[in-house]
Amino acid sequence: MIVIENILISDDVVESQFVCDLAKCKGGCCEEGDAGAPLSEEELRKVKDSFPKIKHYLTEASIQSAEDQQYYTYDNEFGWVTPTMHNDNGICSYAIREKDGQINCAFEKGYNEGLISWKKPISCHLYPIIVYKGKHGDYDRMNYEPRKTLCKCGWKLGEKLKVPTYQFLKEPLVRKYGEEFYETLDAIAQAHYINKEND
Template identity: 70%
Template sequence: MIIIENKIISDDVVEAQFVCDLTKCKGGCCEEGDAGAPLTEAELDEVNNSYEIIKPYMTADAVKEVEKKGRYQYDDEFGWVTPTLPSDNEICVYAYRENNGLIKCAFEQAYNDGKIKWKKPISCHLYPIIAYQGKHGDYERLNYEPRKKLCSPACKLGEKLKVPVYQFLKEPLIRKYGEEFYEVLEQAVTAHNHSQ
């Protein structure tokens, strides 16, 4: 493991290889899970501020669900999460399926179209790294947790292209923890690799 300040990074984050293969998985992580996407307290405001702008990207069923359940909800196990659509395999309400079956994110599409400045929940952007708060809130554990079946094409593509997880997720890691954290992580990985 690598420890940077109060973050414990599992060896898999630096040793495993991973590159999303959307042609194979079709963005299935937006619908396969125990709850909607986890949201930080700060992201609740982002959801509220973006909602009216991203609404045209959402399906009619998703808009109805949000009007019924709210823009986010509290889950006893995961905290604040996005609602899901029970009628469509528990897909996130902010996701929509294109004709070719590919699932896209309403937030990310609005961001790409220059309509909002927030890309999407950091939990989605970081996946398959999952950040867990320490029991006493004074540290964070970063684990690599791909879904066995769904992510197997991404694991194969990562191995073929020889891209470690932390490099594939450089943008969200910098977005969440900053440039300096990522530079220290790279240095720690170099030292880790030389020590083996």
């Protein structure tokens, strides 16, 4: 385990290799799961404020689902989460299913087109890294938890390209914890893990 200040990081975060292969997984993590995407307290307002600017990407059913659930909902296991569609395999209400079957995020599309300044929930951006709050909220636990079947293509692509998971997820890690955290994690990984493999 790696410890940086109050963040406990599983060795798998730096030892595993992963690159999301959207062409094969089709964004299936947006619909496979027991609840919507976890949201932080700060993200609740961002979801609600961004919704009017991205709703034109969504189907009428998705818009109705989001509005009926007040833009987010509370799950007893995961806390605040994005709403999901009850009649479409549990897909996130903010997901866009394209004609080729690939699922994209309406928030990310709005961000890429300059309509909003918030990219998407950090829990989505970080996946397959999942961050859990400590029992009393005074520390974070960071684990590498890809889905066994859905993410198999991501393992294979990461191994083929030899990209450590934490490097693939540099942008969301910096977004959540800052550049200094990422540089520290990278230095630890280089010194104690990556170089060890080359010995």
